[in-house]
Amino acid sequence: MLIPIVLGLLTILSVALALRRKRPIFLLLPLAGVLATSLVKIIQVPMPFWETIQFIFDLRG
Numbered sequence: 001m002l003i004p005i006v007l008g009l010l011t012i013l014s015v016a017l018a019l020r021r022k023r024p025i026f027l028l029l030p031l032a033g034v035l036a037t038s039l040v041k042i043i044q045v046p047m048p049f050w051e052t053i054q055f056i057f058d059l060r061g
Contacts, residue, residue: 007033 007030014029045052 003037007037 010033011030014026018024018026042052042056043049047055
């Protein structure tokens with residue numbers, strides 16, 4: 001439950017910064033947070049990294 005709260009706060013903070021400083025680059029912060037969280041979750045799987053990636057993409061079809 002902590003991860004969605006942190007990502008929500010990061011999103012609110014980045015939108016506020018983007019509006020205040022008028023720089024849309026701050027809107028990439030939530031995307032970076034989601035990608036970092038996904039990468040950490042994939043690394044936590046007790047299989048080799050590449051096999052985990054292949055397994056995730058094999059689930060699609």
